[in-house]
Amino acid sequence: xxxxxxxxxxxxxxxxxxxxxxxxxxxxxxxxxxxxxxxxxxxxxxxxxxxxxxxxxxxxxxxxxxxxxxxxxxxxxxxxxxxxxxxxxxxxxxxxxxxxxxxxxxxxxxxxxxxxxxxxxxxxxxxxxxxxxxxxxxxxxxxxxxxxxxxxxxxxxxxxxxxxxxxxxxxxxxxxxxxxxxxxxxxxxxxxxxxxxxxxxxxxxxxxxxxxxxxxxxxxxxxxxxxxxxxxxxxxxxxxxxxxxxxxxxxxxxxxxxxxxxxxxxxxxxxxxxxxxxxxxxxxxxxxxxxxxxxxxxxxxxxxxxxxxxxxxxxxxxxxxxxxxxxxxxxxxxxxxxxxxxxxxxxxxxxxxxxxxxxxxxxxxxxxxxxxxxxxxxxxxxxxxxxxxxxxxxxxxxxxxxxxxxxxxxxxxxxxxxxxxxxxxxxxxxxxxxxxxxxxxxxxxxxxxxxxxxxxxxxxxxxxxxxxxxxxxxxxxxxxxxxxxxxxxxxxxxxxxxxxxxxxxxxxxxxx
Numbered sequence: 344x345x346x347x348x349x350x351x352x353x354x355x356x357x358x359x360x361x362x363x364x365x366x367x368x369x370x371x372x373x374x375x376x377x378x379x380x381x382x383x384x385x386x387x388x389x390x391x392x393x394x395x396x397x398x399x400x401x402x403x404x405x406x407x408x409x410x411x412x413x414x415x416x417x418x419x420x421x422x423x424x425x426x427x428x429x430x431x432x433x434x435x436x437x438x439x440x441x442x443x444x445x446x447x448x449x450x451x452x453x454x455x456x457x458x459x460x461x462x463x464x465x466x467x468x469x470x471x472x473x474x475x476x477x478x479x480x481x482x483x484x485x486x487x488x489x490x491x492x493x494x495x496x497x498x499x500x501x502x503x504x505x506x507x508x509x510x511x512x513x514x515x516x517x518x519x520x521x522x523x524x525x526x527x528x529x530x531x532x533x534x535x536x537x538x539x540x541x542x543x544x545x546x547x548x549x550x551x552x553x554x555x556x557x558x559x560x561x562x563x564x565x566x567x568x569x570x571x572x573x574x575x576x577x578x579x580x581x582x583x584x585x586x587x588x589x590x591x592x593x594x595x596x597x598x599x600x601x602x603x604x605x606x607x608x609x610x611x612x613x614x615x616x617x618x619x620x621x622x623x624x625x626x627x628x629x630x631x632x633x634x635x636x637x638x639x640x641x642x643x644x645x646x647x648x649x650x651x652x653x654x655x656x657x658x659x660x661x662x663x664x665x666x667x668x669x670x671x672x673x674x675x676x677x678x679x680x681x682x683x684x685x686x687x688x689x690x691x692x693x694x695x696x697x698x699x700x701x702x703x704x705x706x707x708x709x710x711x712x713x714x715x716x717x718x719x720x721x722x723x724x725x726x727x728x729x730x731x732x733x734x735x736x737x738x739x740x741x742x743x744x745x746x747x748x749x750x751x752x753x754x755x756x757x758x759x760x761x762x763x764x765x766x767x768x769x770x771x772x773x774x775x776x777x778x779x780x781x782x783x784x785x786x787x788x789x790x791x792x793x794x795x796x797x798x799x800x801x802x803x804x805x806x807x808x809x810x811x812x813x814x815x816x817x818x819x820x821x822x823x824x825x826x827x828x829x830x831x832x833x834x835x836x837x838x839x840x841x842x843x844x845x846x847x848x849x850x851x852x853x854x855x
Contacts, residue, residue, distance in 0.1 A: 358454035360391075362437075364447045366411050375454060380426030396422035396430045414439055414447060423454070431458035484559075484580035490573045492537040501580065506552025522548035522556045529561075540565060540573055546583065557584035597782075597797065627658035682717040682828045683725065685760055692729045693752065696737070703737050705748040712755040719828040720805045728798045728809075732764040732821045735794070739768035739819060759807070759824040770813040779811050798823075 352359050352372035361370040367388045376382050379394045386394070395403055399421040410417035416438035422430040437452035484501035488494050494513045505512060505520055512520065521529050525547040536543035542564045548556040560581040565573045634651035637644045693709055700707040718725075733752070740748040749767040754760065771779060782796040802809040802823045809823040 360452050360454065362450040362452070364411075364450070366407060366450065369449075378425060378454070378456070379423065394424045396424070398422075410437065411450075420457075431456055432461050433457060483582070486578040486580070488576040488578065490537075490565075490575070492533060492576065495575065504549070504551055504580075519550050522550070524548075533563075536563065537576070546587075549580070557582055558587040559583060597800075624658070624662050627655045627662070630654035630658060680719055680721055682830055683720050683722055684715075685718050685725075685754065685762070685825065686711055686715050688722055688726055689729055689752070689754060689762065692726050692733065696730065696733045699734075700737055700750060703741070703748070704745050705737050705740060705750050707750050707752070709752045710754070715754060715756055715760060717828045717830070718760055718805075718825040720825060724801045725805070725825070728801050728823065729762070729764075731794045731798050736764050736766035736768070736819070736821070739766050743768055756827075759826050761822060761824045763820055763822040765814055765818055765820045767818045770817055771811060771819050776811055776813070780809070 349370065349372070352361075352370065353374075355372060355374070358375040358378055359372045360368060360375055362368050368386055368391050371381075371383055371386055371391075376386075379386070379391075381391070381394060392400060392404075403419055403421045406417070406419045410419075416436070419435040419437075420432060421435070423433045424430050434455045434457045435452055436455070437450055439447045440449040440451055442448045481498055482500060484504050485498040486494060486501060487496040494509075494515065497509055497512060501512070502509065507518070507520070511518060515521065516526070516530055529545065529547045532543060532545045542562075544563075545561050547559060547561060549559045550556050560583045562579045562581065564577050564579075566575045566577060568574055630651045634648045634655070637647040637651060689709075689711070693707070697707055733750070736750050740750070747767055751765045752763070753765070754762045780795050780799045799809045802825070805825055807823055807825040809821070812820045812822070814820050
């Protein structure tokens with residue numbers, strides 16, 4: 344019977360042993376002997392203990408006695424000397440065998456070499472520890488998430504910033520970690536990009552441990568295996584609060600510079616403004632004096648008086664309109680979008696500029712196509728652009744001989760409304776053409792270099808474009824386009840062919 348049992352044990356693909364109820368070894372199979380290099384006669388009873396690492400033997404025996412006393416199955420880990428003298432970690436699993444009366448008659452067990460598995464576990468543990476140490480050494484917050492987007496780990500910088508535990512931050516959507524105004528947008532971007540498996544870059548405000556929200560740039564990138572499957576996501580949280588503040592300060596400075604540029608241009612036109620206001624006032628005075636003369640006749644000529652007084656009203660209204668145009672340009676009001684008659688807006692600015700052009704010896708020609716449709720824009724901002732371009736053109740011709748200073752302003756329609764301001768000055772160098780719209784770049788000895796930069800920002804904010812070229816016969820040409828308003832497109836029919844630009848109609852005297 345025992346011989347038959349030995350053959351069965353030797354056929355099993357594992358190391359197997361059988362012990363007596365008191366724990367003394369009774370039988371081992373061939374695989375056990377081959378692994379340890381000990382035959383049954385060398386391992387019988389308690390001799391098997393010679394194969395156990397001396398450092399592990401006390402704990403093994405204590406655990407073995409505990410299992411024997413409990414009469415229950417158990418496990419023991421220890422290092423055992425292999426046949427080649429190398430100690431390797433094994434796992435011993437054992438359970439009791441009972442007779443019909445419930446008494447333990449044998450202990451049966453298996454021995455499994457787990458050295459490679461334990462080394463792999465240790466290597467993985469060390470790698471995870473090294474990874475965590477590396478991540479913790481990164482001086483900015485870093486988050487590691489699972490393919491689903493759920494938070495798996497956070498570095499120490501992240502925990503320090505939020506002042507919260509990992510478990511709390513795993514539910515970041517339900518906390519105050521993200522600013523309430525940014526939360527919905529942030530969650531939507533997070534989920535959409537994780538589902539699509541693409542990297543993303545968003546800006547959001549995150550709450551610091553002292554309850555202060557700061558702007559962060561969140562960069563997320565997936566880690567993929569060789570087959571392209573996402574293993575993890577890495578999120579880098581970069582504090583950009585100072586940059587955002589600097590951008591806001593720069594924008595405020597640009598707004599102030601734009602305002603200063605606008606006022607400076609109007610100050611330079613003060614003489615022209617005085618001339619424009621003086622004309623209707625002088626005409627009103629002349630008409631009033633005429634009315635007095637007609638009233639002084641005997642009898643008074645009431646028909647002539649009425650006609651003279653009508654002239655006074657018209658001249659007063661004209662003076663008021665000039666003043667209103669000037670006041671609107673000085674007023675520091677927020678942008679006000681309207682369906683703007685670009686012909687009317689351009690006419691007003693040319694009227695303000697004509698006096699200075701005449702004073703500077705500049706021949707001013709204005710040509711507008713008839714029936715130009717409206718554009719959607721802010722009147723004051725677009726008039727500021729026109730005023731700036733006209734003023735620059737006049738100044739550009741200051742060194743040109745008298746009689747050769749020509750300023751031509753053209754407006755027409757192609758796919759969009761276009762306006763050009765062309766002077767007969769020296770033109771722009773190649774370097775100037777490349778940089779003329781850069782902030783603080785100027786070709787004027789006393790210029791600030793902000794006017795054209797602001798002009799381009801205004802035009803682009805209106806979905807248009809502003810650019811500079813040189814004319815074939817000399818001089819600079821500044822051109823900009825503005826899209827036709829939706830209402831105008833609807834009225835003229837967007838499906839209609841584009842109407843070719845008509846021959847511009849000259850304005851003999853745009854002021855009067």
